Amino acid sequence: MRISTKGRYALRLMVDLARNSGAGPVSLKDIARRQDISDKYLEQIISVLNRAGYVRSLRGAQGGYFLQRPPEEYTVGMILRLTEGSLAPAPCVDEATAPCGRQEGCAAAVLRKKISDAVSSVVDQVTLQDLMTWQNGIDSECVI
Amino acid sequence: MRISTKGRYALRLMVDLARNSGAGPVSLKDIARRQDISDKYLEQIISVLNRAGYVRSLRGAQGGYFLQRPPEEYTVGMILRLTEGSLAPAPCVDEATAPCGRQEGCAAAVLRKKISDAVSSVVDQVTLQDLMTWQNGIDSECVI
DNA sequence: TACAAATCCTACTAAAATACTATAATATCC
DNA sequence: GGATATTATAGTATTTTAGTAGGATTTGTA
Numbered sequence: 001m002r003i004s005t006k007g008r009y010a011l012r013l014m015v016d017l018a019r020n021s022g023a024g025p026v027s028l029k030d031i032a033r034r035q036d037i038s039d040k041y042l043e044q045i046i047s048v049l050n051r052a053g054y055v056r057s058l059r060g061a062q063g064g065y066f067l068q069r070p071p072e073e074y075t076v077g078m079i080l081r082l083t084e085g086s087l088a089p090a091p092c093v094d095e096a097t098a099p100c101g102r103q104e105g106c107a108a109a110v111l112r113k114k115i116s117d118a119v120s121s122v123v124d125q126v127t128l129q130d131l132m133t134w135q136n137g138i139d140s141e142c143v144i
Numbered sequence: 145m146r147i148s149t150k151g152r153y154a155l156r157l158m159v160d161l162a163r164n165s166g167a168g169p170v171s172l173k174d175i176a177r178r179q180d181i182s183d184k185y186l187e188q189i190i191s192v193l194n195r196a197g198y199v200r201s202l203r204g205a206q207g208g209y210f211l212q213r214p215p216e217e218y219t220v221g222m223i224l225r226l227t228e229g230s231l232a233p234a235p236c237v238d239e240a241t242a243p244c245g246r247q248e249g250c251a252a253a254v255l256r257k258k259i260s261d262a263v264s265s266v267v268d269q270v271t272l273q274d275l276m277t278w279q280n281g282i283d284s285e286c287v288i
Numbered sequence: 289t290a291c292a293a294a295t296c297c298t299a300c301t302a303a304a305a306t307a308c309t310a311t312a313a314t315a316t317c318c
Numbered sequence: 319g320g321a322t323a324t325t326a327t328a329g330t331a332t333t334t335t336a337g338t339a340g341g342a343t344t345t346g347t348a
Contacts, residue, residue: 001145001146001147001224001228001230001232001233001263002145002232003233004306004307005147005306005307005308006306006307006331008252015251017281025323027322027323027324028324029322029323032209036307038307039311040308040309040310041307041309042310043324043325043326044308046324047325047326050324057324057325058315058316058323058324059314059315059316059323059324059325060314060315060316060317060322060323061216061315061316061317061318061320061321061323062316062317062318062322062323062325063315063316063317063322063323064323064324065324071225076255076310080145085321086145086230087145088145088146089145089146089147095234096335098287104347106278106279107274107275107276107278107279108152110200110278111220111266111270111275111278112334114266115263115266115267118262118263118265118266119145119259119262119263121262122259122262123259126255126258130251131251131255132251134250134251134254134255135250135341148334148336149336149337150335150336160345163303169294171293171294172294172295175296182336182337182338184337184338184339185336185337185338187295187296187297188337190295191295191296191297192294194296201294201295201296202294202295202345203294203295203296203343203344203345204293204294204295204343204344204345204346205291205292205293205294205344205345205346205347206293206294206345206346206347207293207295207344207345207346208294208295209293209295209332239294252345
């Protein structure tokens, strides 16, 4: 029941991008240094965000990344689902073709759905902007 | 963000125990056969539940296990926390000594706590009895 | 009392997921 | 043309998960 580093790093990455936007694209190397995360690992993570259109990239010298949209338009759920895969507590919650074959009236399904909905209700509500606001006053490198 | 088989098997095991209680202790072998789970693996799982006092055991021939308390006194949260470890979405949510050292006002901490609370609000509310009720009408081997 | 059926206990292992690391190609600004 | 970026692909070490295996111990029953 853990969010892996991949999802957490993605959040930190996006918050970092949001905080440091304005003065041109932000290079991954800078983000990696500020967040103290391997830049090669971040590369893989941001490429997912890039392909999904969450960030835009500029190649070459003075290149880097920037957010495609304002921070309040990204929810934590969007980012985590992309990087973590599903947020469901077990296979078969959100899959149409449940392995057990009987989604209807199944105790397991009811329980899973409740957990899944509870998590979603949080992560789909909290935006990047919220994370930034909560973090204000604290120094920027606070770990998510 | 998954519940592992360990936690899920523990739930199935407990529901099975609850359903088959009344006629003396229930042997693990029977549970394993009904639930189609390796009995050796179940042994490890039930030993945790046993040490925690959630079930009682009787050794020797005609021995087995039975629930220590009525099904409505076990929550899903109790069982999952025991077998899965913490249900927190990341280290440092429920630990007093957060690795980042600054629990207060940290965006990460706020987010994690929200997720953790959301999950808890579900799993601490649902009891074994609920699972049994939801499962009524369905054949018993429905997989959690 | 011997035997069978059960729990208990410890250790081992295969496979998958996680968390990176490495290398090289490509693009762009100066 | 060179420094600085992103992009793409492949490889690897570590950890976690999900079991297996073997045997010791206990206890009811014949």
